[in-house]
Amino acid sequence: MFIDSVSFRVSSGHGGAGAVSFRREKHVIMGGPDGGDGGDGGDVYFLVDNNTHTLAAYKGKRHLKAQNGEAGMPKRMTGKKGESLTLVVPPGTAVYDADSGELLADLTQQGQRVLFLKGGKGGLGNTHFKTSVNQAPQHAQPGLPEESVNVRLELKLIADVGLVGFPNVGKSTLISTISNAKPQIANYEFTTLTPKLGLVEVDEYSGFIMADIPGIIEGASDGRGLGIQFLKHIERTKVLLYMIDLANYRELGEQYATLKSEVQKFSPLLATRRYAIALTRADACDDMGKVAEFIAGLGLGDGGEYLQDIYEYDESLPFFVLPISSATGENISRLKFELLKLVKDEQ
Incomplete structure (x- = not known):
């Protein structure tokens, strides 16, 4: 089960109380x-583990707590330290204060271990309070209380390229064609219900990670459809690939404008990412003239495709506009190489 958001209360352990005790042994008079x-x-620690891909382990949890420290004992024996609590999370997990919304930790690196809450310090036993005028102290310190926070964990997948498009425009088909991801593919909308990651190997030495999210529809920023709740999974991506369907009943310009608008409404920062455009299902398009018309409408020329020079890239414009077909393989290799160039330029 893919779970990308959970809320619960987390607490460190309470410090153990110091002991009030006096030495009592045969032949030891007034031992003190x-x-x-x-x-x-x-x-309480957070630990990032690449082998974890979801927050499902915390679904339904209400309160997670580290162990309390044990009380002190006679003969100046210190109580046992409470066992620490380690919360294992996947890379890309953001930890928020559920009450204030403040970002408390951003966990992105494999093996990253963060001390989140410090346990309460154990209290001092009465042996510390002996003085020349009080040689039999009858008091000890209680342990210090634990720290507690209501947290909200949100998983934001880490990828290089994020796919953005309407439902059923070929996003899942593309990622299954060029990567090791195996998403569900069917001829109906909202086939993809959860985000998917795929490794795209461009050549023997180069590659990048691609993220596929459920399709976005008009009004998604107002709660319609599924895509808007998963847009957070492409917030960390370096490059956005807008996928426009050549065989769709909507005009190309209308599809593009709607997608750009919904991304802008969701996150103005995400809308500033470098981007490119793939025109899908080129094999099913009888009128390739509308490709040239679309490109001309963007003010990019009048050809059947458009690519910028990486060294003269105008970030307000798409890096490329390329007709592709996952079914026939048209321009698929070219798409991979152009995306790799764009990803490398962001590093």
């Missing part, structure tokens, strides 16, 4: 205080 210190409470 010997109460041990309490153990520290357990800490």
Whole structure:
């Protein structure tokens, strides 16, 4: 099950109380205080693990807590430290304060280990309070309380290229054709219900990660459809690939304008990412003249395709506009190489 957002309360451990104790042994007269210190409470850590791909392990959890420290004991024995709690999350997990919305941690690197909450310190035993005027102290410190936070975890997948398009425009077909991803493919809208990642190998030494999300429809930013709730999964991408369907009943310009508008409404920052345009299902298009018309409408020329020089890239314009067909393989290799150039230029 793919879960990308969960909320729960997390707490560190309470510090153990110090002990009030006096030494009592045969032949030891008035042995004095010997109460041990309490153990520290357990800490809370977040650990990033590439082998974890979802937050499903935390679904339904209400309160996760580290172990409390144990109380001190006689003979100056310190109580056992509470066991720490380690929360394992996939790369790309953002930790927010559920009450204020503040970003508390952004976890992106494999093996990244972050101390999130410190356990309460154990209290001092009465042996620490012996003085010349108080040689039999009857008190010890209680342990310090734990720290608690209501958190919201949000998973934002980490990829180089994010696919943006209407439902059923060929996003899943493309990612299954050029990568190792195996998404569900069918001839109806919203086949893709969860985001998918795929590794695209361009040559023996180069490649990039591509992310496919559910299709976006007009009004998605107002809650319609599925795509808007998954747009967060392409917030971290370096490049956006807008996929426009040549066989769709909508005009090419209308599809493009709607997608750009919905991305802009979702995140103005995401809308500034470098981008390119793939015109899908070229094999099913009888009138390739509308490709030239679309490109001319963007102010990019009057040809059947458009590519910029990487060294003179105007970021307000698409890096390329390329008709493709996943079914026949038309321009697929070229698409991979052009996307790789754009990804490398962002590094």
